[in-house]
Amino acid sequence: MKFPFSWFIGLRYTRAKRKNHFISFIALASMLGIALGVMVLITVMSVMNGFERELKERILGTVPHIIVGERGDGVKDWQALEQRITEEPTVVAVSPYIDSTAMFKSAYGGTEYGILQGIMPDREKQVSVIEDYMVTGSIDSLAAGEYGVVIGTAMAKNLGLWQGDKITVLVVEGSTVSPAGISPRYRRFTIQGLFETKSELDSRVALIHIGDAAKLLRKQDTVSALRIKVDDVLRAHVTSTRIRAMLGLDYWVSDWNRTQGPLFRAIQMEKNMMFILLTLIIAVAAFNIVSTMVMVVTDKQSDIAIMRTLGASPATVMKVFMVQGSVNGVFGTILGVISGVALATNLPDIVAWVETQFGIAMVPGDVYFIGFLPSELQSSDVVNITLAALGMSVLATLYPAWRASRTRPAEALKYE
Incomplete structure (x- = not known):
């Protein structure tokens, strides 16, 4: 050459x-x-x-792409709201939930603070990937009236618990108010499964059936908000803008860009x-x-x-x-x-x-x-x-x- x-x-x-x-x-x-x-x-x-x-x-697989709620104390007729939301072509799935801050206690004296979420297991799998990160058990095991709970491995480790153990959940929302003060509501749940996303969710979130959450928090006829999954998570803000314009001022709409965008x-x-x-x-x-x-x-x-x-x-x-x-x-x-x-x-x-x-x-x-x-x-x-x-x-x-x-x-x- x-x-x-x-x-x-x-x-x-x-x-x-x-x-x-x-x-x-x-x-x-x-x-x-x-x-x-x-x-x-x-x-x-x-x-x-x-x-x-x-x-x-x-993070974006477990946090809501979009959240829609009614101004005031929860969403009263979430089925009707869901029907209106699904008219938006970019919406893939909708799931209602009830949430509240809570304290979690084990029989061994351990205490953790986090978020208690009441979900519909079949709908939750459509809007969240939490089922893909289950270490043991499944969210399908959550059934109304059985008071089962699914928690993260980090929370379970901190409390010294495993699947099948009992955990006490205390909430202030829905508590009884008396001259002696506020008496928080509590209930013992059985751990039905553990998930591990290797994120902060493992130590902060506990999932129960929405029916059990309604009884514990005294929200029989309302849900906290609707969780929405869209076809393109990176354009969730565009979908949320259209939903906000469609629903009007009686509802509030938030997307993941406001919470996780920064x-x-x-x-x-x-x-x-x-x-x-x-x-x-x-x-x-x-x-x-x-x-x-x-x-x-x-x-x-x-x-x-x-x-x-x-x-x-x-x-x-x-x-x-x-x-x-x-x-x-x-x-x-x-x-x-x-x-x-x-x-x-x-x-x-x-x-x-x-x-x-x-x-x-x-x-x-x-x-x-x-x-x-x-x-x-x-x-x-x-x-x-x-x-x-x-x-x-x-x-x-x-x-x-x-x-x-x-x-x-x-x-x-x-x-x-």
């Missing part, structure tokens, strides 16, 4: 041994710096993508900022290419003069040193992409192994929304990072190559 003259000489200079080992060291450092920057950038972007994916699947916007902003900041690592390594090539041009003054004397144009000389300088960037980028893809792909397993071996929780579930380190490698990120690294590597060679093309043969060979 025949190479152009500038490519042949540039690649020859790259392979040639240098008398000045410091130049070789700087060239190696620049290549490793680019590789490190590319590897870190691919890994971090993959982790950010993984967090965004898990939050969408777990979280996802913050993640997107962090992804953009991390890309910009970590790209600076590659830029710093590219500056090493500049310094390396400046020293190479100074060291090759006589060679440049000879090439010019033999008829090489300034553009040809410039291409020679652009090729030589770009080689470090290309090899560094390739090395960084290979190591970054390998690390991003195996990062969850590596973190899990470290946690097992050293008994530490690198991503505690009680601190973060999810209790593990996710990773999702996207080809678009790899392509963008690769192009950015190659682009900066080529740009770093322009000034030294331009200086080489400005070399005057007579002055360079004056003392030879």
